[in-house]
Amino acid sequence: MIELKITVDKAVELEQEVKDLYQSIVGAPVKDVEPANWTTNDVKPAKKEAPKAEPVKEEAPVPKVEPVKEEPAKEEPAKAEEPKVEVPSLEATREAVKDVMAKAADKTKAKGEFKAFLDSIGAEKVTSATDEQRIQIMEWVNSRG
Numbered sequence: 001m002i003e004l005k006i007t008v009d010k011a012v013e014l015e016q017e018v019k020d021l022y023q024s025i026v027g028a029p030v031k032d033v034e035p036a037n038w039t040t041n042d043v044k045p046a047k048k049e050a051p052k053a054e055p056v057k058e059e060a061p062v063p064k065v066e067p068v069k070e071e072p073a074k075e076e077p078a079k080a081e082e083p084k085v086e087v088p089s090l091e092a093t094r095e096a097v098k099d100v101m102a103k104a105a106d107k108t109k110a111k112g113e114f115k116a117f118l119d120s121i122g123a124e125k126v127t128s129a130t131d132e133q134r135i136q137i138m139e140w141v142n143s144r145g
Helices: 011-026 076-081 090-103 107-121 131-144
Strands: none
Touching: 090 107, 090 131, 107 131
């Protein structure tokens, strides 16, 4: 459940805020709907009743409401497209790279290729690699066998 508070001075602003919110959630503008006439003081009762002897009260101004910090909406489609990849530990990454280097027929060539790969992903070395870079390193290791 999302709690939303909007601060407006006029009912027209409230109507626009609601339309903008609808569009941000649905992704399409609100279809043309006959808007309620909120900006007038003419209030018509739903049923006709016998007139009462009470004085007519003026419509109260729209109350000011403080904004609430919203949590960003979670995008379900994006998560569905990207399978969650477990970030390998630094030690596991280092061991995997050592294994690939040890199994390489030409160790100098393998080290050169690995250094070129590290440069391509923007990592200086395995120990200073970010989580994302360690994932890429493990993918490289897996591609080497």
